[in-house]
Amino acid sequence: MKGFGLLARIVLAIILGIAIGSIANEWFIQLFATFNGLFGNFLGFIIPLIIIGFIAPGIGSMGRGAGKLLGLTAFIAYSSTVIAGILAFLAAKSIYPTLLKGQSLLAFADPTEGLRSSFFEVEMAPPMGVMTALLLAFVIGLGIAAIKGEALLKITTEFRDIIHLVIERIIIPLLPFHIFGIFANMTYTGQVSTILSVFAKVFVMIIILHLLYLLIQYSIAGTLSKQNPFIMLKKMMPAYFTALGTQSSAATIPVTLKRSKTLKVRESVADFTIPLLANIHLSGSTITLLSCALAVMFLQGDMATFSSIMPFILLLGVTMIAAPGVPGGAVMAAIGLLETMLGFGPTMVSLMIALYLAQDSLGTACNVTGDGAITSIANSLSRRKKLTETDKVEAL
Template sequence: MKRFGLLARIITAIILGVAIGSFSNDWFIRFFATFNGIFGNFLTFIIPLIILGFITPGIGEMGRGAGKLLSVTAALAYTSTIIAGIIAFFTAKSLYPTLLNGQSLQAFTDPTAGLSEAFFSIDMTPPMEVITALLLSFVIGIGIAAIRSNTLLNIAIDFRQIVELVIEKVIIPLLPFHIFGIFANMTHAGQVATILSVFAKVFIMIIVLHILYLVVQYAVAGSVSKQNPFMMLRKMAPAYFTALGTQSSAATIPITLKHTKNIKARENTADFTVPLLANIHLSGSTITLLSCSLAVLFLQGETITFGSILPFLLMLGVTMVAAPGVPGGAVMAAIGLLKEMLHFDPTMLSLMIALYLAQDSFGTACNVTGDGAITVITDSISDKFNITDTDKTKA
């Protein structure tokens, strides 16, 4: 429910930013531009710490399971996530030239386009580069799993809790004010109509993609389990609508687990895979992140190629494993990649966060509903290759 409150605050911030920015004087806009500059610099500072805090324990905890079922489930979740991103890319690549035709954000690319400047700025140098933080996270996380160090893992988990507190107590509460300042500034500069139009079009495209990808997932699950995929989707509908309300994969686990067993997944398999998939299978979130980031790049006039997006997508699939249980966890875990690999500046990151949070509940619903399909596929594979209960216990 906290996420629902955040979404309400984000929407309120956008509405107030548009309304107040249309008549405010330059001094008021510059005040919030100053706040936005400081907040954006702090976000840049904290990105490496977010990466270390989330990815290191995420990999360390995942690597603990040595069972075959864990390997099969993780591989299917990662594959599903990457396929979802590829579908989102080619859909956006095909539709954006029509959907977003003639729309651009001059305020980002042209310093004279009208955005008000801050009164002053405060430099906040990050403790390390984003790529350094990513590499360090992988090395330490894999090392923790390899040597099975409880001490290091506990330290990493404690550090994650500290970073989560920073997000929950500082970034999330201040984020609506940051978004208010951005939309007020863009309204003042005459740029807001573009953003609102993009929000509406991208939102609809994302929801349609979520639904179509769920059909694809259940078509595969239905074929391997010899079930009607649409009947399977109907039985999983309670999990979808529960996730819409809770906006949390973890909170929806009991409902997802119950209805996954109703689509003929064996109880032992479902008991293991559903809680695991709630943390590592984020196909809906990936569709959203790819679609939103490509929309921002398109507005920038950037040339978008599959070769330039694929490395980002492959890294995103790994980073999603570490998506924390905080509001907007997936986008928070991804902001380092957005900054380093797609060269997003603080304002672009803020727009990404706003776009993402506007449909966060639908992405979560897609994630958890897809968990049922992945569980059925995993169950079919484990049955075919005789992965025993002993293997599952070890995992």
């Protein structure tokens, strides 16, 4: 499987899981139940460390830079991410009752339910709770930014590199086997047809939402900069397709930077905002995560309310900071919130990972293409603000 990309491995794992699950005996299912239990426990252990590793250096490094432009860009990016989440919620709320009709009342219990317990279990208690990790990450990150702590920033950055290695060398390579076990179990218990049907429908809805949101972003950017939004979008297409191949906002930065400079923005603004946005603007990933999470919840007959989902969206926009450095990093960073705020169990988390990774490249492409719009908006607003301040000086 070494020559396969992550998406190909996920798809192959799903296909093999369905095929083998339909003919496997209970002993084989129990074997993978053991593996899934160990892997799930390890995920539970590493989640608080992922949160600290991603958020602390992300916030700490954001506190350095070009002053007002940094604040303006970060505010626009965070607002865009939150609005994307709200759009995904409203779409799911209105579309899922029809799109997933007849499937909401189906049982969505743990696929291993009814089977014997795994051969053995290994307890892997997390070093701290998810909310404790979030608070600690915020305190450390804000503290680094406030005191300009170079030494502490270096420590947290190196810790983030360690977490990246854990994700890249352990979690990502083992995920296909975990997903294989989940789909084999679901096939064994007769639940797989429901999941595949949901996969296809939600996949199409997510693509439509991505395109719609990009159109909204560029309509705003085009209005402020007095450009045609469709022409602006066309100029950013090389970045979109590069992100489809790399599955990484960070790896696409050179192309995104080059294309964003064709949108009539100042070079100094683009040089600063594009690398920043590659780590903090996650509108496409947010649409994907919300759509997938709400679909999984809908299968249980549980449709979240706006008041219950809004805190999740607000925290998600912060939790995913710096996650784009790793393919699938956004969903890894979000697992803790899914468990604590939306009540996801191990099986639901596994399905979320499968749903998300199956189209991670599309979410990344939406993020990257949207960076051009955010850069144009920041350029227009910062220029307008500068002109206003100049007018006031002249009036005096």
